[in-house]
Amino acid sequence: MSWPDSEPNPDLSVGPDLRQGWNRPENRRRGFHNAHLIFRRTLSIRARRILRLEDAPDPALARVADDLGLSRLPGFSALVVAEEGRVLCARAAPDFSLTRPHSIQSVSKMHMNLIAGRLIARGLLNPKASAGALLPGLGSGYRDALVGDLLDMNVANDFSENYADPAADCYREEEALGWRLPADGMPEMTLSQFVAGISGGDPVNRSGYVAYKSANTDVLTLIAAGLTDLPAALAGICDAAGYEGGFHISLSPEGLPALSGGGVLSALDLARFGLLFARGGRGIGGENLGCAGYIGTCRRAAGPPLSRARPGQRYAGHLMTDGTRIGHAGYGGQYLMINPDSGRVAVYLGVLENPSGYDEAFMARLVAALTRLLS
Numbered sequence: 001m002s003w004p005d006s007e008p009n010p011d012l013s014v015g016p017d018l019r020q021g022w023n024r025p026e027n028r029r030r031g032f033h034n035a036h037l038i039f040r041r042t043l044s045i046r047a048r049r050i051l052r053l054e055d056a057p058d059p060a061l062a063r064v065a066d067d068l069g070l071s072r073l074p075g076f077s078a079l080v081v082a083e084e085g086r087v088l089c090a091r092a093a094p095d096f097s098l099t100r101p102h103s104i105q106s107v108s109k110m111h112m113n114l115i116a117g118r119l120i121a122r123g124l125l126n127p128k129a130s131a132g133a134l135l136p137g138l139g140s141g142y143r144d145a146l147v148g149d150l151l152d153m154n155v156a157n158d159f160s161e162n163y164a165d166p167a168a169d170c171y172r173e174e175e176a177l178g179w180r181l182p183a184d185g186m187p188e189m190t191l192s193q194f195v196a197g198i199s200g201g202d203p204v205n206r207s208g209y210v211a212y213k214s215a216n217t218d219v220l221t222l223i224a225a226g227l228t229d230l231p232a233a234l235a236g237i238c239d240a241a242g243y244e245g246g247f248h249i250s251l252s253p254e255g256l257p258a259l260s261g262g263g264v265l266s267a268l269d270l271a272r273f274g275l276l277f278a279r280g281g282r283g284i285g286g287e288n289l290g291c292a293g294y295i296g297t298c299r300r301a302a303g304p305p306l307s308r309a310r311p312g313q314r315y316a317g318h319l320m321t322d323g324t325r326i327g328h329a330g331y332g333g334q335y336l337m338i339n340p341d342s343g344r345v346a347v348y349l350g351v352l353e354n355p356s357g358y359d360e361a362f363m364a365r366l367v368a369a370l371t372r373l374l375s
Contacts, residue, residue, distance in 0.1 A: 011038050012181045018166035020180035029075065029351040032332055033096065035103035036248035036264040040178035040188075043257055044246045045235050051242030051272050051284045056086040061373065065089050068369040074362065075333050075351040077102055078267035081373050083344050084275055089373075092267070099245060101264045102349045105330030108249065108263030109217050110273070113318040114281060115224050115233050115259075116151055117294030124227050127151065134223045141198030142219050149203065150216045152303045153315045156207070157200025159215045163331065163358040169198070170214055177258040178250040191252035195219050210304040210315040217260035217318070230257055240283030241276045243269040261331065267347050274338045274345030277326060295319075299326050299340065309364040325374055332357045335366050339374040346370040 011022040011031070022031030022038050036042055061081060065071070070079050071091045078098055081089040092098050119125035131150060132143030141157035142150075149155045161170040174180045176194040195218050205211040224230060234257060238247045247269070250262030265273065276283070280292035298317030306313040312322045319326045327337035333350030348366055352359055 008184065009181065012040060012179070014180055014183075018171065020174070023179075023357065025353045025355055025357070028332065028353055028357060032103040032351045033077070033100065035250075036101045036246070039250035039262065040181070041251040041255075042178075042248050042264075043231060043234070043251055044248045045231075045238045046246055047238045047241065047243040049239070049242055049284060050244045051275070052085060053082060053087050053268060053271070054085055055090075056088060058088040061089045064373060065091070068372065070348065070369055073333075073350060073366070075353055077349040077351060078347070079349075080267045080271045080347040081344065082271040082275065082347075083342070084278070087268070087271070088344075090267075098267045101245065101248060101266055102334075103330075103332065104263045104265055104270060104334050104336075104349070105261045105332055106214065107270070107328045107330040107334050107336050108259055108261050109318045110277070110328050110336070111234065111237060111263070112151070112217055112220055112224070112259050113295065113298065114237055114289055114291050115228070115230070116220065116317070117281070117291030118233075118289055119224065119227055120294055121290045125223070131219050131223065134226065135219065137192065137196050138219070139196045139198055141200035142195060142203070142215075145203040145219070147220070147223065149205070150220050151317045152301075153210045153212050153216055154205045154304050155203050155213065155216055156205045156211055157198055157203060157213070159198050159200075159213045161213055164356040173215060173218070173260075176218070176252050177260065177262055178252060179258075179262075188253040190254045191218055191256050192222060192254065195222065205304065208305070209308075210306050212315070214260040221256055221259050225256055236289065237276070239285075240281070240287060240289055241269070241272045242284040243272055245269055267349050270336055270347045270349070271345055274327070274336050274347065275343075277338045278340050278343045278345055280340065295326070295340075299323065307360065309360050310367055313367065322371070325371060329363055329367075333362065333366075335363070335370055337367075337370040337374055342374065344374050346373045
């Protein structure tokens with residue numbers, strides 16, 4: 001019997017450049033705009049009720065956005081500034097829309113703030129516990145790391161997150177996140193296998209700055225999965241935010257959500273997610289996710305500084321904070337920023353098409369611009 005011809009999946013297969021098809025610079029925009037259709041496996045959730053957002057254009061705010069040139073930044077996809085129930089400013093690129101799904105990459109990590117905050121509040125997760133005590137199979141890179149340090153991105157080990165190096169560990173991690181395939185005939189690496197294989201010694205971060213490692217979120221995902229039903233927790237977040245469209249997130253081979261970066265949301269729904277934080281984790285129906293205290297603690301925490309390029313910003317509890325505004329950046333050109341004092345949120349979605357997909361100077365400019373919109 002003859003078998004039909006087949007070929008490797010061009011989006012998920014890794015080429016000689018060590019990148020999978022959808023994340024090559026020439027394909028990245030299409031990839032980020034269609035990530036929910038490209039990832040190997042995906043969990044999709046719809047909210048029970050939708051938070052209504054009324055168009056309420058603010059001409060003065062629009063002038064500020066135009067002066068800042070946000071819609072002219074490299075790879076611009078969408079911009080939204082909103083307060084509870086109102087969209088004050090909105091822009092979308094000609095090839096995109098405010099309701100179309102977009103990869104939010106590491107903005108996804110903010111879900112871990114909500115999930116961990118609730119577990120801590122309920123006494124189920126101790127920030128002073130070692131990861132190895134909760135996950136006995138961990139290797140030397142994480143077994144002695146403290147949960148609180150994982151949440152604050154304050155752990156030293158051998159995991160490398162250098163986006164300019166296609167052989168860096170953060171790209172190997174993508175196999176365990178469902179973003180790429182191993183070589184033909186090889187089994188897919190599970191999230192558990194990936195984090196267990198990370199090596200290291202003394203986990204204390206002595207660099208003076210954040211030691212940003214997406215694998216920290218992977219370890220926390222495995223820990224949280226042993227303490228709560230993660231799909232149910234994500235469904236609760238979707239209901240509390242009141243998304244209009246679907247929330248999509250890639251899954252590891254063992255079916256765990258890729259909280260380190262696999263989330264996909266439209267610009268308007270990402271604004272709804274930000275508004276959930278602005279309300280202190282209280283849902284659109286008044287339901288309490290039980291994490292308001294943790295959000296407030298992280299907002300004012302003296303976590304490690306982010307970088308020299310972003311003075312004043314620190315990292316705490318899977319949030320980036322300057323003591324007033326909270327949020328998170330995403331690989332490729334995303335940022336969600338929230339000012340809980342005013343209740344205003346700003347969303348920027350974009351796709352950097354340079355070789356690495358990252359530019360620290362770009363992110364510093366973006367943070368400054370969004371800060372001005374929320375001032």
